Amino acid sequence: MKGTPMQTVFVAGATGYLGRHLCAEFSRRGAYVIALVRDAGRVQDLCADSLVEAQATRPGTLKDVMAGADLVVSALGVTRQTDGLSYRDVDYRANLNLLREAEQSGVARFGYVHVLNADRMSDIPLVAAKAEFVHALQASAIASTVIAPSGFFSDMGDFFAMAKSGRAWLFGDGGFRINPIHGADLAAAAADAIEAGQPWLDLGGPETFSHVEIAELAFDILERPAKITRLPDALRRLALRALPWVTPRRVYGPAQFFLTAMSMDMVGAPRGTHRLADHFRALSNDAPAIRRTGTTTRIES
Numbered sequence: 001m002k003g004t005p006m007q008t009v010f011v012a013g014a015t016g017y018l019g020r021h022l023c024a025e026f027s028r029r030g031a032y033v034i035a036l037v038r039d040a041g042r043v044q045d046l047c048a049d050s051l052v053e054a055q056a057t058r059p060g061t062l063k064d065v066m067a068g069a070d071l072v073v074s075a076l077g078v079t080r081q082t083d084g085l086s087y088r089d090v091d092y093r094a095n096l097n098l099l100r101e102a103e104q105s106g107v108a109r110f111g112y113v114h115v116l117n118a119d120r121m122s123d124i125p126l127v128a129a130k131a132e133f134v135h136a137l138q139a140s141a142i143a144s145t146v147i148a149p150s151g152f153f154s155d156m157g158d159f160f161a162m163a164k165s166g167r168a169w170l171f172g173d174g175g176f177r178i179n180p181i182h183g184a185d186l187a188a189a190a191a192d193a194i195e196a197g198q199p200w201l202d203l204g205g206p207e208t209f210s211h212v213e214i215a216e217l218a219f220d221i222l223e224r225p226a227k228i229t230r231l232p233d234a235l236r237r238l239a240l241r242a243l244p245w246v247t248p249r250r251v252y253g254p255a256q257f258f259l260t261a262m263s264m265d266m267v268g269a270p271r272g273t274h275r276l277a278d279h280f281r282a283l284s285n286d287a288p289a290i291r292r293t294g295t296t297t298r299i300e301s
Contacts, residue, residue, distance in 0.1 A: 010069040010107070012036045012056060012098055013076035015043060017154055018113060018183050022073055023047045025187035034069065036076075056094035057085060059101070066105040071194065073111040074098055077130065078253070087253065091129035096136055109143045111194050113186075116148045116202055116268050117261070126257050143197070147190045150204035150266040151180045153279045156214060158258070160283050163218035167227045171236040171262055174212035174228070178266040179204030182279070185272025204268035207276060211262065214276070221280040236263065 009026040013019040014035035024047040027033045035048035054061040078090045102110050114130055121127040137144050162168040181204050193201045219226040236259050243252035
């Protein structure tokens with residue numbers, strides 16, 4: 001596939017935040033996009049040429065769905081679902097089912113969205129399941145591209161929500177850095193890496209911030225004084241131990257990842273053009289409690 005245009009692209013996790021951007025990007029590049037969905041009747045505004053109904057957790061439903069595909073790209077993973085499936089069920093086994101079907105169908109390349117610094121978060125179930133699949137992918141005869149982003153703009157909404165509430169709470173001195181990336185920029189970088197036959201890409205957005213700077217940016221967009229409280233890092237470590245005992249998995253799973261990622265720099269190779277300030281402005285315009293006049297701001301999707 002190196003150096004040649006992608007003709008038919010099969011996207012798993014197509015209805016999620018990143019999956020929608022992947023469908024749109026490959027479609028923009030002229031590919032025929034097949035989107036894997038669980039219920040086609042509930043899908044709206046998805047940029048795909050055809051929809052395939054199947055359950056990646058049930059390998060029998062995947063038979064022949066990739067026939068004719070040149071590339072499979074998976075952004076499939078557990079987010080906050082409440083259907084009882086574990087991270088290993090989805091992030092590992094469901095993706096493994098996709099990989100085995102891709103091998104059977106003669107797909108040329110498999111792209112997978114992983115996470116930056118996964119080797120430093122191996123004790124987090126969400127990350128461990130993803131890493132286990134990456135090991136299987138790299139052991140396969142199929143060519144692969146692994147995309148490891150630093151974090152999404154959507155993840156930064158927690159900072160904005162704290163600022164909107166009037167105070168941001170940070171652990172330690174708030175000096176760890178991250179360059180979050182917009183889904184559209186990640187999709188474009190992923191397509192570039194796949195077209196180039198690149199096996200792995202650690203990436204982030206065009207701007208790098210400390211956690212303090214993200215909080216300050218959110219307050220600035222809201223036109224409020226920055227009120228930031230720094231908590232001892234020992235509280236973060238205590239929360240990591242306590243979460244599984246006091247919250248359901250749909251809460252503690254993402255929180256474990258977030259709290260662990262907050263304890264290190266998450267900076268990948270800079271890509272894209274979208275700015276975090278514009279994302280926060282869009283959130284501000286969507287918030288009924290915040291009144292802004294005299295400006296028109298583009299709303300990102």
